[in-house]
Amino acid sequence: MLVLSFVVAAIVILLGLLSGLLMFWRLPVPSAEDDVTCTNHSTFISIIIPARNEEHRIVPLLQSLSQQEGISFETIVIDDDSEDRTSEVASSYHARVIRNTPPEDGWIGKSAACWTGAQAAKGKFLLFLDADTAFEKPDSLLRYVNSYEQMDGKGILSLQPYHQIEQVYENASMIFNIIVMAGMNVFTPLGERLTSAGSFGPSILCNRADYDISGGHAGIRGAVMDDLALGEAFQSQDLPVRCYGGRGLIRFRMYPEGFKQLLEGWTKNFGTASKSTHPFVMMLVNLWITGGFVSPVLLALTGMFGSPFWITFAVVLYLLNVIEMAWLARRTGNFSWWIFSIYPLLLVFFTVVFVYSLYLTHVRKTVSWRGRDVHV
Structure with missing residues (x-):
């Protein structure tokens, strides 16, 4: 027995x-530097960063944006009712800062901030970035946009940043990170024959026309997991949603403020996210x-x-x-x-x-x- x-x-x-x-099984990434043919440098990008109490975490991103080469873009930081110096820090890096008011009933804060940024944006392409992300190299943004254009510049190209660990407690995110990526459905041997669960929240690139057709963040105003909901909104309009790994191109450091923040962050995410797998x-x-x-x-x-x-x-x-x-x-x-x-x-x-x-x-x-x- x-x-x-x-x-x-x-x-x-x-x-x-x-x-x-x-x-x-598989983890596609954007084209390597040597594989990218820079055929269009004229496309103007609007980078939209929703930020609530991010005066420390947003600095690496703003520094990395100041180093980007070969492409024209604007940086819009939506100060989502912060109680710290987020606006001042963003302004010091020459970002355009828009102070967002507390969200109306039916809106989730991040979606409201993203929508505000999209309405103010001037670019043909919209890139929504979380404040805790940062580009790895001076040509990272160019590679990202060129990869999107090589995919016909339609729908969404979303990257999951590579998680940068600095403190011991941050290793507690390990299982969550694995399941976040696996749960997007597209990394099995079946590839894109399974519909993506949505998009990765930290980094979402789309074109303005498709964003408007999908309803954008206004159409998903009440969604806790706005990234998954936005991807589903695009898919409902027969627009492609592609999810790639971002290693070598974009990174983030999740929950650097301590274990309590890590616990709160993952608690917020997983009960809802599991429905989309x-x-x-x-x-x-x-x-x-x-x-x-x-x-x-x-x-x-x-x-x-x-x-x-x-x-x-x-x-x-x-x-x-x-x-x-x-x-x-x-x-x-x-x-x-x-x-x-x-x-x-x-x-x-x-x-x-x-x-x-x-x-x-x-x-x-x-x-x-x-x-x-x-x-x-």
């Missing part, structure tokens, strides 16, 4: 490892998580009751989980190498936060973010 339990556990772990490979991808994610949990349990049980064969086999399976976790995580951010060996603790943390997020979303119907209560 004990051996049968070991066999079942091993099968679950192997299925989990296979699911991890399949859910994140395709059932096939959700199955893969669940199998991956289950296998990840079962592996340390099998290791412990074989250590107490197993034969040398089963102990060795359980160790090998655990090491395979560690290796796969490192492979997946390092595609999304520069997570510390030592964290992979204790990945079960991060799975526990993810599960607790996810359950709490479901409670806030479906029972309390309210989440908190940056001093605001958001009804969902």
Whole structure:
């Protein structure tokens, strides 16, 4: 009976490892520098940055924008009712600052800020950037726009920035980052045969005409996950939505203000975001998580009751989980190498936060973010 339990556990772990490979099989990125043909430098870009209490986090982005070469753009910072020096900092980098008023009933703050920025924008293309992002190189914006134009300049090209880790506690975001990308549906071997769950919120590039056709942020004014909702709005108009990795082109540092902010941020996101993941991808994610949990349990049980064969086999399976976790995580951010060996603790943390997020979303119907209560 004990051996049968070991066999079942091993099968679950192997299925989990296979699911991890399949859910994140491919990760397209914009064209490399040598592959980009700079055929159109005349397109004017409006970069719209919604910012609420971002006086420290927005500086790397503004610095990186000041270094961009080869393309014309304007920078519009929407000060979303900040209580700090966000406006002054943005102005010091020659950004155009628009002070947004508190959102009206039915609006979520970020969507209202993005809409305000879009109405003031002069560019043919609109690039919505989160304040905690930053471009990696002086030609990053040019590469981004050229990649979009190579895709016929239609719909959305959204990049998930590479997560820059600086403090130990930030490694707690590892599982979330993996699942955010896998949950977009488009990184399996099926590719774009599965419809994208939406777009990545930190970086969304589109053209003005398509934005207007989709209804823009006004059409999704009440959505907590505006990025997913905006992508769905584009898709409802038969406009393509492409999601790529941004490594080497754009980065971000999530929740640098401490663990409490990290917890609040992920709690806000996940209860709603999970609704958009395709059932096939959700199955893969669940199998991956289950296998990840079962592996340390099998290791412990074989250590107490197993034969040398089963102990060795359980160790090998655990090491395979560690290796796969490192492979997946390092595609999304520069997570510390030592964290992979204790990945079960991060799975526990993810599960607790996810359950709490479901409670806030479906029972309390309210989440908190940056001093605001958001009804969902």
